[in-house]
Structures are given as C-alpha cells and as structure tokens.
Amino acid sequence: MTRMVGSLKPLPAPFYDRPTTEVARDLLGTVLVHDTPDGRAAGRIVETEAYLRDDPACHAARGMTSRNEAMFGPPGRSYIYLIYGMYHCFNVVTAPSGVGEAVLIRALEPLAGIPLMARRRGTDKPKALCSGPGKLVIAMGIARVPNGSDLRKGPLLILPPESFPWHAGGGTPLRNIKVTTRIGITRAAHLPLRFYLEGNPYISRK
DNA sequence: AAACGGATGGGCT
DNA sequence: GCCCATCCGTTTG
DSSP states (O other), rough: OSSSSOOOOOOOOOHSSSSSHHHHHHHHTOOEEEETTTTEEEEEEEEEEEOTTTTTSSGGGGOOOOTTGGSSSSSTTTTEEEEEETTTEEEEEESSTSSOEEEEEEEEEEEEEEHHHHHTTTTTOOHHSSHHHHHHHHHTOOOOOOOOOOOTTSSEEEOOOGGGGTTHHOOOOOOEEEEEEOSSSTTTTTTTOEEHHHHHHHTTTO
C-alpha cells in the first residue's frame, strides 16, 4: 500500500484567519515550495516576525496605500515589497480581511532544489542560501510572484510539515520556539514579535 | 567577532 | 530630502 506522502496539500484557509502572533508561531516548521520553469525549490520556515495593525513598525499602521494594499486583502495571500532599493521581503497575510496584518518570513532551512538556490544566490554555502528575508526571496525565486497571490493555489505554496515528501530524514529536528524582539526596525523595537526554532542553524541571527 | 559603509530606488513627510 | 522589516565586502579590535 502506497503511503500518502506526495499530497502537497497546502495549509487550509482558516490557518491564516487567526491572530497574527499565533500564525507566526505556527508557521515555524511548515514548508514553503515554489515551482518555476527552472525547477522546484523548497525550504522549511524556521524564523518569522509578526507585524500588527496598531504596531508602528507595520506598513499597514498608517492606513492603506497602493504599496501595502495586499496586507488588507484576504488571509493566506502574499505581501511582497521592495526594500532598500534592491531586495524584496516576503510576507504572509494574516487575520481577517481588512485588518492589515502579516507575518514576515525571515529564514528557511533549504530542503529541495538546493543547487537551484545556490545558482540564484551565487553561493554554495548552505547556511547562506535562505538565512535572511532578502536572501530567501532570491533563493526561492519569489521576487516576481505577484502581490496578493494565493498561497494555497501556487505556484508558491505553504505546506504542513508532515506532508512534505523530503521532510523525513532531511531536516533538523524541531525544537522549542524562541521569542525575541524584531530585527532591523526602529519603531516599536521592544515588542517580542520574532519567533524562531531554537538551535536551528539556518536562522538569520541569534 | 563586531562594526561600518556603500549599493540603490520607492515611499512618505 | 530622509527613511527604510537588507546584504555584503572591508576594516578594526
């Protein structure tokens, strides 16, 4: 009897329609997959940050603009924006439609398509491929994924940990979740809204 | 190991 | 004009 291992069944819509800090914690261990003409790349989410409606560091805190429009859309969609003129950051929209919250994906543990990631990033070092929000966007090839795309429909998908075929044997074991302040911000810098898998070697920094 | 500065362009006051 | 949810190479301790 064949094991039901290749189902690639994405996280269900209600997963995202919850308080953003809960989603940020629960995204740890899930798997981001992107299929392009160049092939498949996949990595396990090991570091996230929550951005909340009444949080001055959140792009949506001062109302909707053309840039942050996707943050106010349905949960479970992408919010991707240009940062520092040369990089992009990838977020998952959370909370009910219209609220304006999201989870920044800050680091992945590479699982599949590692040679493709290495080509995109211009380095062979595994720990340099996806250990930062700008890096993982390059490695996964998601800079050109449209804003607001549905993460349950692809080509960019988020899967539960157990449904990923390459998960067994490849990954670092899940450990405790560590909570710290967020990285690279000045406003609301004291809030404990960064989450990562303690001891995982692929996080952006301790 | 940590600190620093340059690259580079859109958004916002 | 200044501010960035960054990264990388170089310099300094």
